Amino acid sequence: MSAYTDNFECQLKNIIANFSQQPLPEHLPLWVRDLGISSSNKIVKAERVGSSGYKTDIIVHFDNHKLLKISAKMSSADYFGNWYSHKRLVNEFGLDSFEKLTQDCTKWANAWINHSNASLFVGVSICFGKRSGNTSRDFLDVFNPNDMIKIVAGIGTGNETANCLYSTSNLPSSIEQLFQILKPINTSTIFELSHNFKIAYRPINPMTEDSNRKKCVYTQFVPFKAFAEPLEVTHVSDLKTLGSFQTVEFNSLNHNRILNNLSDNFNLIIPRKVK
Numbered sequence: 001m002s003a004y005t006d007n008f009e010c011q012l013k014n015i016i017a018n019f020s021q022q023p024l025p026e027h028l029p030l031w032v033r034d035l036g037i038s039s040s041n042k043i044v045k046a047e048r049v050g051s052s053g054y055k056t057d058i059i060v061h062f063d064n065h066k067l068l069k070i071s072a073k074m075s076s077a078d079y080f081g082n083w084y085s086h087k088r089l090v091n092e093f094g095l096d097s098f099e100k101l102t103q104d105c106t107k108w109a110n111a112w113i114n115h116s117n118a119s120l121f122v123g124v125s126i127c128f129g130k131r132s133g134n135t136s137r138d139f140l141d142v143f144n145p146n147d148m149i150k151i152v153a154g155i156g157t158g159n160e161t162a163n164c165l166y167s168t169s170n171l172p173s174s175i176e177q178l179f180q181i182l183k184p185i186n187t188s189t190i191f192e193l194s195h196n197f198k199i200a201y202r203p204i205n206p207m208t209e210d211s212n213r214k215k216c217v218y219t220q221f222v223p224f225k226a227f228a229e230p231l232e233v234t235h236v237s238d239l240k241t242l243g244s245f246q247t248v249e250f251n252s253l254n255h256n257r258i259l260n261n262l263s264d265n266f267n268l269i270i271p272r273k274v275k
Helices: 003-018 030-034 086-093 095-112 145-153 175-181 187-194 255-266
Strands: 043-048 058-062 067-072 079-081 124-129 136-138 164-166 198-203 220-223 243-246
Touching (some): 086 095, 220 255
Parallel strands (some): 067 164
Antiparallel strands (some): 058 067
C-alpha cells in the first residue's frame, strides 16, 4: 500500500469516527437497511483493518452491533487484487478457473514475447483491476461476474470480507454524504466496474526486478532442448528463438524457480538483479 493510500484510509476512518453519536440520515439506502442498520442507530466507532489479504479496509461499528465493512478504493486505484498466488486463486475460483487462466496467460505470453515493447521475461504473474494496453485481458474472457464480486469483496462472512465499496478520492463532508458515496458490493455495482475490470498480466524482467520474482506465475518459459554448454541470455530477442511458453501446474511456481530450472536442467543462464 502506498503512503498516499494509507493516508487516505486514515483520514476516512477518522472522519467516520467523528460521525459517532450523530443521527443517521432519515432515508438510508435499502441495502444499508438490509444489513440491519436503521436511521435510529448510531455509529459507535470506526477502525482500520490492516491485515494482509483483507478486502475490508475500515470497519464501522453501530450501537446495535451491526457492521459496515468498507473496501476503500480511491478513484486512482488501479488494482483490486494484487499478485494472486496459485493457492489463493484456486481457493477463491476453483481449479477449472486456474486451468483456464494458465492457458490464456500462456497464449498471451507467446504473443507478447514478439511485441516491440517486450523485455526479457520467463514467467508472467497476475493482478486484477484497472488496466489498459497490450498487457491487459478482459476479466470476463476468463472468469464470470460472480468471480468479480469475490475479488472486490473477498469470500466468506468474516470481517475480512467487505460488504460495501467507497470508490472515490473525495472525503465525505457529512454523514449524509458518506451514505451517498457508499455502494453495496452486488451485481449492479460490479457491472459499473466491469467496463474497465481487467486481468493485468505482469511479465517480470529478472534483470531489473528483485522481490517480484517471488510472485507466482501462470505460464513458464521452456527451452526446446538443453544446451551442452552454459548459454547466457540477456535479450528477449535471443530468448524467443530458444523455446516457448508452456502452461503451469498448481504448484506455486515463481520466477526464481523457473530461473533455477533453466540453469540447472537446461544450461540456460539468465542474470538476475542483485539487491
